[in-house]
Amino acid sequence: MKEIANLADDELLRLAGAGSEDAFAALYERRHGAVYRFAFQMSGNSTIAEEVTQDVFMTLLGDSSGYEAKRGMLASYLYGIARRLVWRRMAQSRSHFPLAVVEGEDSLTPEQLVALPTVERDLARDESVLALRRAILALPAGYREAVVLCDLHEMSYAEAANVLGCAVGTVRSRLHRARALLSERLAARVEGSSRCAV
């Protein structure tokens, strides 16, 4: 298992395709977190995120899996599948996701909650985190994708462009506009709270 965990994604996928359960488990272990987080950040809904995560890896297992190593990395391919599934799920259950943003903390374990910083810092941070999550979910689709991939998943413009299937310049301009909208909303919130404090 240790040796398998060191293999590249492509090799793990090949072995999983040949029937190796260990290879599939290693691939899932390596990539499921990013896929889940992407789906959650895009939808604001942990149920959708779980369903998407499951479907992404089932698609990968399928015989019709269209992954080609020469067209990009497996991680980008997984993000691409997740992206399509997220939009499909969200179209099916539009009414759900505003509530789920508030429910976001439900998935933290008691240990993780204990590990969080002090209460004061926590409150201030959580307010801005929640505000940012809401602002991201309110962004138009293309802008939201750019922010989630480039800022929250720290992808380069080229990597994000590969996932989104568009030009690098498009990603750059979408991110620029998205950040302008987000910072405007966050700044308004900060100003509002400082006025309240006075």
Next chain:
Amino acid sequence: MNCAEFEDVVVAIARGELMDRDTHLEATAHAGVCLRCSRRLASERILNDAVAAVIAQDAVRQPSPFVGKMLLEGFHERQKSRRQRRRVWITRCAAGAIAAMLLIGTAMMLRRAPQPAAAAGAAPSAVATAETGDEVTTDFIPLSYDPAPVGATSVVRVELPRSALMAFGLPMNEDRMEEVVQADILLDEDGLMRAVRFVQ
């Protein structure tokens, strides 16, 4: 640098992207003297802090273990169905190979059969196998022995008394002797009757 130029680079500065040193210095200098752009840069930095907080909070976010369990079950199911498909494929291939071998064997046996028999029997049976539909027919029964190969043939449908069946050694109900029975007569190119078969 003016405000429009500053707007072009403010995101890159806030995100710490690699950029030309001079441009960076000019932008910083502009933010130092322009209140609006200074606020813009500050708001981008607030956004950066919030983004970092979201990343930190989400780092521990995981799907439930149930998802992984379901996927492993799905993996096993797929492997099982793949094995089954492979088994069916192998079985079909084997059956096909056996059928092909039987056909080849039969063809070879027919070729080795004596020529006269082929002349009288093979051609009629070729006609007989061509018959389709709801009709049940006997094989063609040769009416004459002619060692010469049969050329072009034609089949004529006729009605014969049921007693004709007996003449060819076929079982017949004596009570229905008066009834007629349908038969196909195989004629050669000279109009000679070469074989007959009975139709039900």
